[in-house]
Amino acid sequence: MNQDPIKKKREISEDEVNQVVEQTFDHDISENEEGAIINVLCAQ
Amino acid sequence: MKPSRYVIKAPSFNGESTIFYNIRSNVGIKVPSNRITRFKELADIQAFHKVLHKYHFFATPHEEEEVFVEHHTKKQEENPFHLIILPHQNCNFRCVYCYEKFEKNKMLPHIEEGIVKLVEAQLSSKRYKVFTVTWFGGEPLLAVDVIERLSREFQKITESYGVTYVSSITTNGYNLTPSVIDMLLNSGVVSFQVTIDGTKECHDHQRILKGGQPTYDRIIQNLRELSTRSHPYRVLLRMNVGQDNIQYADQHIQDMKRFFGHDFRFAMGFHNIGHWGGENDENVAICPENVTLDLSHRTIDHGMKADPIINKVQAYSPCYAASPHSFVIGVDGMVYKCTVALYDERNHVGMIDSLGNMTLHDERMHLWTQSSVEDSTCKSCYYSPACHGESCPLVRIENGRRPCPDFKKQMKEIVTLMDRQNYKFIDLTPLF
Numbered sequence: 523m524n525q526d527p528i529k530k531k532r533e534i535s536e537d538e539v540n541q542v543v544e545q546t547f548d549h550d551i552s553e554n555e556e557g558a559i560i561n562v563l564c565a566q
Numbered sequence: 567m568k569p570s571r572y573v574i575k576a577p578s579f580n581g582e583s584t585i586f587y588n589i590r591s592n593v594g595i596k597v598p599s600n601r602i603t604r605f606k607e608l609a610d611i612q613a614f615h616k617v618l619h620k621y622h623f624f625a626t627p628h629e630e631e632e633v634f635v636e637h638h639t640k641k642q643e644e645n646p647f648h649l650i651i652l653p654h655q656n657c658n659f660r661c662v663y664c665y666e667k668f669e670k671n672k673m674l675p676h677i678e679e680g681i682v683k684l685v686e687a688q689l690s691s692k693r694y695k696v697f698t699v700t701w702f703g704g705e706p707l708l709a710v711d712v713i714e715r716l717s718r719e720f721q722k723i724t725e726s727y728g729v730t731y732v733s734s735i736t737t738n739g740y741n742l743t744p745s746v747i748d749m750l751l752n753s754g755v756v757s758f759q760v761t762i763d764g765t766k767e768c769h770d771h772q773r774i775l776k777g778g779q780p781t782y783d784r785i786i787q788n789l790r791e792l793s794t795r796s797h798p799y800r801v802l803l804r805m806n807v808g809q810d811n812i813q814y815a816d817q818h819i820q821d822m823k824r825f826f827g828h829d830f831r832f833a834m835g836f837h838n839i840g841h842w843g844g845e846n847d848e849n850v851a852i853c854p855e856n857v858t859l860d861l862s863h864r865t866i867d868h869g870m871k872a873d874p875i876i877n878k879v880q881a882y883s884p885c886y887a888a889s890p891h892s893f894v895i896g897v898d899g900m901v902y903k904c905t906v907a908l909y910d911e912r913n914h915v916g917m918i919d920s921l922g923n924m925t926l927h928d929e930r931m932h933l934w935t936q937s938s939v940e941d942s943t944c945k946s947c948y949y950s951p952a953c954h955g956e957s958c959p960l961v962r963i964e965n966g967r968r969p970c971p972d973f974k975k976q977m978k979e980i981v982t983l984m985d986r987q988n989y990k991f992i993d994l995t996p997l998f
Contacts, residue, residue: 534613534997543617546992 568625569605571948572633576981583995586623587981590633590951592881593621594981594991601998617992634945637954640882641889641935646696646732647688648892650905651681651716653701653709655897659738659781661773663806663850665842665906672709673897676920681895682719683922689727694891697724699733701755702894702905707741710749717753732756738773739785742792751797760789761804764811764818772811786825793829801832802873807861808839809851815861816868823870835873836861842906856972859979866986875983878973884956890935893924901926903934904960912963934959941968949974 572590577583577599584602587594595608595617602608609618618624626632655670689697699720701713717733724731734757735750742760750758762785763772770780792801803822807815819834826832836858841847862872886892887904893915894902901916901924902908912933916926937959938944944955953971955962961969973980985991 534611534994536613536616538997539613539617539994542994542997543992546990 567609569609570622570625570629572629572951573605573623574948574977574981575605576978576985579982579986583985583993585981585985585991587977587984587991588621588623589879589949589977590629590881591621592876594984594989595623596985596991596993596995598995598998614994630946630950633951634954637882637951638939645889645891646698647685647694648698648700648886648889649681649685650700650702650886650892650894651706652703652894652896653706653712653716655704656708657703657705657738658708658740658775659705659773660776660778662846663772663808663839663842663844664846665844666704666908668704670704670897673712674899677895677897677899677918678712678716680899680918680920680922681716682723683920684918684924685720685922686723687922689723689729692727694729696730696732699731699754701733701735701737703736705738705741706735707737707746710741710746714749714753717755721754734759738781739788740775740781742785742788744791747788747792747795751795751799755799756797757800757802758792759802759804760785761806762786762818762822763806764814765821768811768814768818772806789832790825793826793832799831801826803832803834805834805836805861806839807836807853807857809853812853812857816864819861819865819868819870823868827870830871833871833873834861834865843909856976858973859976859983862983863986872987874987874989875980876987876989878971879952879977879980881951882954883952884954885958887934888938888954888956888959890931903931907960907964910964913960933963937962944968947974949977 570588570590573586573588576585576587578585578596582599583596584599585594585596586605586608597608608614622629653673656668657666685697688694697720706713720731731754733754735755736759739760761773762782763769766782769782773781775781789801803826805815805818822834838857839850839852841850841852858878859875862875865872894905895918896902899918900914901918902913903915904913907913912930915930915934916924918924938955941955944950944953953974955968957971958969961967
């Protein structure tokens with residue numbers, strides 16, 4: 523597959539990764555956590 | 567560096583990304599498929615190391631042991647105090663696949679008193695931050711007054727000890743009238759599970775009143791009334807699927823979409839009918855394959871919400887019967903661990919009296935809560951964080967075999983479905 527040569531050379535920084543991680547988990551009650559509660563309750 | 571045994575690789579729903587998902591941490595990392603196809607390629611990028619370490623993506627020599635210890639610590643110390651209360655053990659329905667015998671009726675008043683005292687004693691010990699109640703039966707809404715009285719007491723007790731109270735109900739929906747809806751919503755019920763077994767014709771064949779009358783129209787009417795309330799509850803519309811109704815599933819999904827598709831609180835879930843031990847078992851035609859994933863996709867195809875599949879594979883969430891903090895309490899004070907094996911003596915783990923004393927049979931409790939501990943195969947299994955050999959203690963007790971859930975063999979497909987259901991993965995795609 524053809525890749526953009528500029529993108530290919532670009533180095534990803536740890537700060538950028540941290541930013542993505544923070545955005546992913548930056549919420550009070552996530553759908554994921556809510557799912558866990560419902561899981562307990564609807565187990566039967 | 568090698569990936570942890572708990573990491574699996576799956577394609578995203580659109581096929582453009584690869585997801586590395588860790589069953590232990592419930593964290594997934596999404597990367598473009600045209601750049602990364604193997605874990606090694608991900609691990610070779612230095613900037614990702616910290617996050618990969620943090621969420622246990624690298625294999626470590628002691629990870630099996632760590633997962634085992636984490637599970638048992640959580641099991642002993644961090645679970646909520648959970649009661650499954652059967653306010654009534656009879657039912658107004660006679661579903662074709664039901665395993666219950668309906669020999670008992672409404673909860674006795676002195677058992678109600680005993681439950682309140684038990685809860686007071688447990689929560690005053692400050693061991694628990696959360697108290698969860700599931701109203702189950704028989705049909706719990708045959709004893710609305712019991713639910714109302716007990717809920718009022720539970721709300722008072724939890725408030726005085728600063729404990730979070732959450733409750734759910736599994737009901738056939740027939741008696742979910744407007745006044746009952748309001749009572750339940752004011753009583754801390756945040757989750758409703760109501761079974762509709764397909765189109766009107768299918769449902770009215772499988773889920774009939776004691777006298778044989780149909781039930782579909784009234785349940786739909788009740789649920790539509792529930793949908794008019796603005797409370798933040800969830801409704802799981804469960805379909806029990808067998809050979810007799812699977813061919814009508816698409817029509818059923820479309821009907822549910824028409825009735826409830828506008829309400830994000832309503833979702834559909836699918837469960838294979840099994841031979842659960844009822845009198846009619848030999849006439850019930852079961853589906854050999856697990857239907858959950860396929861029907862969940864078809865639900866989304868039709869524009870209806872499917873129950874998030876993560877609920878089935880969440881880490882550290884084995885069956886409630888395996889928890890030492892979870893008890894089923896019957897109308898006469900009988901204490902059980904499992905809601906299915908109601909007539910099996912090994913499940914009669916104790917009694918509660920009017921003073922709130924719960925006398926437990928240690929050996930029987932041990933059967934349910936500890937029988938997986940010595941199973942080294944479960945301990946070393948890649949699916950162990952989600953199951954710990956405790957997905958169904960009843961299977962181990964009855965047959966002496968490991969209760970491996972079907973989902974264990976479907977994890978790749980599950981991760982892809984999670985992606986379709988907008989599960990929050992760490993999406994590193996924009997960085998490439």
